[in-house]
Amino acid sequence: MRSNRVLGALALITLTGTFALGLGLPATEEQQTYARFVAIHPPLAWTAYLAFGVTAAASALYLWPRTRRARWDAVAEASAELGVLFTALTLVTGSLWGRPTWGVWWTWDARLTTTALMLVIYLGYLAQRGVVDAGPARAKRSAVVALLSVVVVPVNHMAVEWWRTLHQGRSFVSLDPGGQLDGDFVAAMFLGLVAMTLTYAWLLVLRTQVAEATGRSDAAALEEALAARRREAVST
C-alpha cells in the first residue's frame, strides 16, 4: 500500500514536470506550438503497447499451470483496461496534432490504422470479460483471447503496412516528429515516457487491488448467502 503511494507521488511529480517542460517548449518553424505534443503523444503510445504486453505476459503466466494465480488474471484485466485508455488517448492526441499539421483529423496511415484496430481488439477482449461472472473459466478463456490478440496486432500491422506501401505509396513516413527535434524536445519526451510509465504502474497496482477486493467481497457475499440458506433449512 505504502509503496504504491510513493509510486503515485512520483507519477504525479513527473507528470507535472512533463506538462511544465512540454508547455515551455518553443514553437518550431514547421509545426508551430503543436510540436509540443511530442511530450505526451509518443509516451502515451509507448505505454499502450507496454500495457498490452503486460496483459499478454500475465495471461501466459495464468495459463501456465505452475504459475496459475488469480492475481495474474486480475493484472491482465487491469492492464488491458489501462491499455485501452492509453490507446484512446494516443489516438485523440494524434488526431489533435494531425489536424493542424496534416490538415486532417484522420488519415489511413499504417500506424494509425493498426492502432485503431488494436483499440477495437482490446475492447472486444474487455467485452468478452464483461458478459460472464468472474471465475477460473473466465480467467482461462480471457487468457487465451489475450494471447490471440497479441498475435493479431503484429499480423494486422504487417497487412496494413503493405496495404499502404504497396498500394498507394507511404503517405507519412513518421507520426513522431522526434527525429528532427533538438535536445529540449527529446528531454520532454523522455520525461513524458517516465511519467506515463509511472502513472500506468501506479494505476495498474490500484486497479489490481480493486479487482482482488471485489473478488473477495463477492466470495464473502456468496458464503454469507449460503450460510443464511443453510440456517433457513435447519430452522424449518
Place this chain on the structure above:
Amino acid sequence: MLHDAALVAAKDLRIERRSHVTTHQVAPFAVLVLVLFAFALDPDRGVLDRAAPGLFWTAVVFSAVLAVQRSVAVESADRAGDALRLAGLEPAGVFLGKAAAVAAQLLVLEVLLAAGIAVLYGTTLRSPFVLFAAAILATIGLAAAGTAYAAVVGGLGARDTLLPLLLLPVVAPVLLGATRAWEASLDGVPGEALPWLELLAAFAVLYVALGIAGYGVLQEES
C-alpha cells in the same frame, strides 16, 4: 486427428444439408448484401465494377460471421457440444472438422457471389487461377479464425453480438489481402497478387496452428 476432423466436418455438413440454413438463409443474405451495395453506391458510373473486389470480400466476411455463428449454434442446441466432448474426439480434430465445414460452405457462397458480381456489377472475372488461389487461402484463414473465436464465445450468453466484435478486427488482414489479390487479377496484373497470396497463406497457416493448439483449452471452458 484427421479421421476425427472428417467425422465432425461430415456431421456439420450433413446438418446443413438437412436444415438448409446455409442455402436458404446465408446465401440469400450474401446476395442481398451485393444488392444493398448497389443501392448505396451509384450503379451507373462504374463505381460498383471498380469496387467489386472489396464489395465481394466484405460480403464474404459478413457471411462468414453468420456461418460461424451457425456452426456454434449447432453445438449449443440441446447441449450437443457436451456430447461431442464426451465422444472422446481429439480437440484438434474437432477444430479442423468444424473449420473445414465452415470453409466448404463459404466456398460455395463465394462461387455464388462471384457469379453475382459478374451479373449484377458487370465485372469480368480475369485470371481465374489467381482468383481461385486467393479465395481458397482466404477461406481457410476465415474459417480457422472464425472457428477459433467461435470456441471463445461458445458458452457465453451474448455470443451473437460478441463474435463480430472479436472476429472482424482479427480477419482484417484477410479482407485486405484477398481484396488486393482480386483487384490485381481483375485489373489484368496477376503478378501483383503474389505478396497478398503470401499474406493470406501466412494468415491461414497461423490460425490453423493456433486453433489446433488452443482449441482444447477453449473447449474445456465453454
